[in-house]
Amino acid sequence: MNQILICLLIPFAGTVIGAALVFLIKNKIPPAVEKSLLAFAAGVMTAAAVWSLLLPAFDAAKDQDYGNLAFIPPVAGFWIGILFLLLLDNLIPHLHIHSETPEGPRSRLSKNTMMVLAVTLHNIPEGMAVGATLAGILSGSAVMTVAGAFSLALGIAIQNVPEGAVVALPLRVSGHSRRRAFVSGTLSGIVEPLGAIATIMLAGLALPLLPYFLAFAAGAMIYVVVEELIPEMSEGEHTNVTTLIFSLGFTLMMTLDSLPS
Numbered sequence: 086m087n088q089i090l091i092c093l094l095i096p097f098a099g100t101v102i103g104a105a106l107v108f109l110i111k112n113k114i115p116p117a118v119e120k121s122l123l124a125f126a127a128g129v130m131t132a133a134a135v136w137s138l139l140l141p142a143f144d145a146a147k148d149q150d151y152g153n154l155a156f157i158p159p160v161a162g163f164w165i166g167i168l169f170l171l172l173l174d175n176l177i178p179h180l181h182i183h184s185e186t187p188e189g190p191r192s193r194l195s196k197n198t199m200m201v202l203a204v205t206l207h208n209i210p211e212g213m214a215v216g217a218t219l220a221g222i223l224s225g226s227a228v229m230t231v232a233g234a235f236s237l238a239l240g241i242a243i244q245n246v247p248e249g250a251v252v253a254l255p256l257r258v259s260g261h262s263r264r265r266a267f268v269s270g271t272l273s274g275i276v277e278p279l280g281a282i283a284t285i286m287l288a289g290l291a292l293p294l295l296p297y298f299l300a301f302a303a304g305a306m307i308y309v310v311v312e313e314l315i316p317e318m319s320e321g322e323h324t325n326v327t328t329l330i331f332s333l334g335f336t337l338m339m340t341l342d343s344l345p346s
Contacts (some may be wrong), residue, residue: 086186088231088235089219089222089223089309091236091238091292092215092218092231092234092237092238093215093218093219093238093277093281093282094279094286095157095235095238095239095241095242096211096215096238096242096274096278097103097245097274097275097277097278098242098243098246098278099109099241099243099244099245099246099249099274100208100245100246100248100249100250100271100277101271101272101274102242102245102246102249103245103246103247103248103249103250103251103253103270104250104252104253104266104267104268104269104270104271104273105239105249105253105267106249106250106253106254107250107253107254107256107257107263107266107267107270108263108267108272110254111251114203116321117179118326119247120317120320120321121326121327121330122243122246122247123247123260123314123317123318123327124314124318124327124328124330124334125243125330125331125333125334126240126243126244126247126314126334127310127318127331127334127336128330128331128332128333128336128337129240129241129243129335129337129338130240130241130244130306130309130310130314130338131242131307131310131331131335131336131338132240132335132336132337133214133237133241133338134214134302134303134304134306134307135287135303135339136233136309136338136339136342136343137214137218137233137234137237137299137338137342138217138218138299138300138302138303138306139159139163139236139299139303141218141221141233141276142158142159142162142296142297142299142300142303143156143159143296144293145153145158145285145295145296145299146159146296147222147298148160148342149293152324153218158296158297158300159296159299159300160300161294161297161300162297162298162299162300162301162303162304163300163301163303163304163307164304165297165300165301165304166300166301166302166303166304166305166306166307166308167209167304167305167307167308168311169301169304169305170209170305170308170309171308173209174308176314177211178298183290204242208245208248208273208274208276208277208280209276209280209305209308210302210305210306210308210309211241211244211245211277211280211306211309212276212278212279212280212281212284213280213281213284213298213301213302213305214232214237214241214303214305214306215237215238215241215281215296216234216280216281216282216283216284216285216288216298216302217275217284217288217295217299217301217302218233218234218237218299219234219281219285220284220285220288220289220295220296221288221295221299222234223285223289224288224289224295229268230313231273232341233342236263236338236341236342237342239341240334240338240341241277243334245274245277248273248274249271249273249274250270250271251270251312252269252270253266253267253271254266254269256269256270261263269310270313284302286315315331318330322342337338
C-alpha cells in the first residue's frame with residue numbers, strides 16, 4: 086500500500102518542484118531549457134502511452150477472453166480518450182501552455198486564470214494514467230507491475246516540472262507574492278492524485294473495463310503530446326536538438342518499462 090501511495094504522489098511532487106522555481110527564478114525558465122524539458126517530457130509520455138498503457142490494455146483484453154476481438158477494447162478506449170480531450174480542449178477556456186494569445190471565444194478570462202485551466206486540463210489524463218495502472222495492480226492483473234507504475238509516475242513527474250513553473254512564475258511577475266504564486270502552482274497539480282484515485286475506484290467497480298481505462302488514458306496522453314508538447318518543442322531554431330532530447334526521453338521510459346519487475 087505504501088508503494089501505491091508513493092506512485093500517487095510522485096507526479097504531484099513534480100508540480101511542486103516546478104512551482105518552487107518561483108523562489109529561484111525571477112521571471113521565467115530560459116526558453117532553451119523550457120523546450121528541452123518539453124521535448125524530454127513528450128518522449129517520456131509517448132513511450133509511457135505505449136509500454137505502460139496500450140500494451141497492458143491489449144494483454145488485459147486477451148485475459149478477458151475477447152478472442153480475435155481483443156483489439157476492440159484498446160482501440161475503443163484509445164479513441165474515447167482522444168475525443169474526450171478534444172471535447173475538453175474546445176469547451177474549457179484556456180491558453181495553450183506556452184501561448185501568449187488566448188484561444189477561443191471565451192478569452193475574456195484573465196491570462197493567469199486561463200493558464201491554470203490549461204495546466205489542469207493537461208493533468209487530467211496524467212492522473213488517470215497513473216490511476217489506471219494502479220487499478221490493474223490492485224486487481225491482481227499479471228500485466229501490470231509496481232515497477233511499471235513507478236516508472237510511469239516518474240515520467241509524468243518530469244513532465245510536470247515545467248507545468249508547475251508555467252503557473253507560478255507568471256503569477257509572480259504579475260505582482261503576487263512568491264508564496265502565493267507557489268501555492269497556486271502547487272494546487273494546479275492537485276487534480277492528478279484526485280483523478281488517479283477516481284480512476285482506481287471506477288476501475289475497481291468494473292474490472293472488465295480495465296482495458297478501456299488503460300487505453301483511454303493512453304489516448305488522452307497522446308492527444309496532449311501531439312496537440313501541445315510537440316508543436317512547442319519544435320518552435321524556433323535547433324529543432325534537431327529537441328528531437329534528440331525527445332528520443333532520449335522515449336528511450337529512458339521504454340527502458341524503465343522493459344526492466345524486469
